[in-house]
Every structure is written in structure tokens, then in C-alpha cells.
Amino acid sequence: MRYGIVGFGTAGYHGVKEIRKYDPTGTIHVYGDTGMAPYNPMLTTYYAAGKLSYEGMFPFGTLEEMEKKYGFSYEKRPVKRVCAKERSIETDQGSAVYDKILIATGARAVDPAIQGLSAEDRFLMRTIFDGERLRKRVETGQVKYAVVIGASMVGIKVAELLNQQGIGTCLVDLADQIFPLSAYPDVAREIEGRVERQRVTLHFSTTIDHMERRDEGQTAVLTNGEEVPADIVVLCIGTRANVELMADAVEVKRGIVVNRRMETSAPGIYAAGDCCEGNDLESGQTQLIGLWANANHQGMTAGANMAGHFQEFQGNILHNITHFMNMDFIGFGDNRISGEILEHGDLQNGLYIRLVCQGGRIVGANILDHYRISGIIKNYMLRLFAGDRQEVPDYQRGMLVKAGIPETFMDKIAREING
């Protein structure tokens, strides 16, 4: 059997590992465009901040180690086209045919043109190279002011790292609040207050219009007319799935559409990670999920099935788990869906949890400063979405109680879920 893997981030790596588990002799050919072992993009802000070494970015070891361990060959060559009908992978050196192909090309940062913003002052935060570039620029000591566009989990971490370097930092978002896709409005207000008290300026319901050079320095002019000083601009306004290499015959929406076995609509072609739309357990639709653990599970599922071992990944829900500026925010599910609200704790004093329940499921959750309970809550939400009405197991209930969630609150959840 000949396997072709396109893209070598965490999804591609887990695909290779799992293929090798079930097929010790097949030929695995990996195409990557970096020439590097898979790194963790989640850590780029820590790397940019100087809190993590270069080696610390690579959680699975070196390329040489893994080539030896899993017996694959790696070609540093961007793939130009994957032809599903012929099952071929094309590079500038020609094309090769495979029995099974895994597309694991991830996503790239959205990078719109901004009038007056020079390439040198414009930054993104997706790749290890983005982290390195920002780090080097900050290290020059020449950056006094920065504007970060996008109040997401990436934007807030970039704002934090710049603020910690003593750079006057302004965070801007077109939405009217921080974490627009995951925080309930009053939770967002509390977070915004804490962020502002740590001297990051917030501008909502607006975005950057253009840059102007003045005698006193560079200025970002926002769409609402406000002006903020900005030696650099960091764009953290989301990602776009890398799907342009798919030549034909594969269903692509915002990402490559896959089923629970990570099969695309074309036989023999699989996809995993940020380039694909998998099952969103909450909506029942396919959706870009864009999470590390999700990419790992999808990669493993694809690899197993490619090597002839039946495996399914049920899917995931949207989530945001972010530690920043001395706080933890956790948002699960869709914050636009309303329902019965169950709350415990106090927003101002931390250790706060809000669950929104509807139809015997928890459709959304916000947790502030209580990250230890997040895994249990997320898994409970996932089980409910999968149709399993069991209550939180006793040992997990004990862990929640130990973490400060009272029995009475647990009883309330059980009553709400079971009707």
C-alpha cells in the first residue's frame, strides 16, 4: 500500500503514526513545506514572548527521529495539486500516484490588505516564523505602540505579550465585545474591565481603516474615525483553511468536508485538522473546528481508516480555553443559543460558572478562573450531545465539589437535564 500525506502539522503526524500502527510495511511519503518536524502553533505567542525556547515548539521530537521511528520519507516540497480522480499528488517536480492520500494542510491567517501599512510593520500570528518575526521586532526595543486586530484567543495573547514588554497596546474588534464567538456579554464585560485595568486599551465595533505616517510617528485610523498610535499592527482576525490544492471531485465548503471516518467525498482521499470541516456535535452540521486536540483525533482517525482499521471520531463542539493576563476564560458551545441559565459563583471574585441548558443538553458554558473543572464540563456536554443522558459520574462529581462547585448546583444541573 502507498500512502501520501500532504502537510505535516499535528494532524499529518497523528495520521502517519496511526497508519504505521495498523500497517507496518506500507510506504508512507510525507510532503511538507517547512522541512521541519510538526510544531505547535498554539505556542507561537509564548515563543514570541521569549517564554519558550525554539526546541519547546516541537512537542513530538525531531524529523530525523520520527522518520526512523515510523519509517516514512519526508519531502520538503509544497504540493501544488491533489487530483482525487487519479489519486495523485503534484509538486513542481512532477506527480506521483498513491492508494490513499491524507490532506492535512491546516489553515493560514487571514491577511487583508490595509492601506498605508507596510509589509515590515504588519504581523500575523499563525506559524513559528510569525512568532520569530514578532519576537525579533519587539527585541529591537523600537516598538512603543502596537495595535492588535481581533479580540479572539489569539489576539488577546498577542496583546498580553506586547503589553508585558511595556508596549502601549490597543486591541480592536469589529464585534462589540471580547471573545465574540464564545463569551456571554456580561462575562465579556468583566473580562474587558480586567484587561483595561492592566493597561490594554480596547476599541470595539470598529476596525482598522488605514495607516498614516505623521511627524510624531505612525497612526492607525479606525473606521469610526478614532486614531491610535501604532508602530506595528498584528492581524489576528481568523484563519482560512488551506484547500486550494484540491483540483477536483472533492466536496469543499469553507473546508474539505469529511465524515466521521475522515473520508472526503472522493474514494481514497481523507482529510484531517484545520483544513477540514468535521462533525459539529452541537449543530449536527459539518464545521471548521480549528482546535489542536481535534486535529490530533481527526489525524488518528484518518490514519487508522486509511490502513484498513475501522474507526470513527464523533466530532467536537466549539471551544475556547485561554489563560491570559492572570485569568482563565473557558467558553464551550454556541453563545448565541438561549435557554435556562444556571449560574454559580461571582463574576467579580472569580470562580464563576454559567451553563445554558436547552432540551436536556448544555448548549453553552462560560467559566471564569476555574480551569480545573473545564474538562469534566466539556466531556459532560459532549456526552449529552451524543445522546447519553447519564449524570456526571460520582468520582467526577466529587472532583467538582472539591473544586468548589456545591452539591446543590450539581443537583440543579441534573434536574434541568433530566426534566
Ligand SMILES: Cc1cc2nc3c(=O)[nH]c(=O)nc-3n(C[C@H](O)[C@H](O)[C@H](O)COP(=O)(O)OP(=O)(O)OC[C@H]3O[C@@H](n4cnc5c(N)ncnc54)[C@H](O)[C@@H]3O)c2cc1C
Ligand atoms: C496563536 C494560536 C493559538 C492557538 N490556541 C489554541 C488553543 O488555545 N487551543 C486549541 O485547541 N487550539 C489552538 N490553536 C489552533 C491549533 O494550533 C490548530 O488547530 C492545530 O495546530 C491544527 O493542526 P493542523 O495539523 O491541522 O494544521 P497546521 O498546524 O497548520 O499544519 C499544517 C501543515 O501543512 C503545511 N502545508 C500547508 N499547505 C501545504 C502544501 N500545499 N504542501 C505541503 N505542506 C503544506 C503547513 O505549512 C503546516 O506545516 C491556536 C493556534 C494559534 C496559531
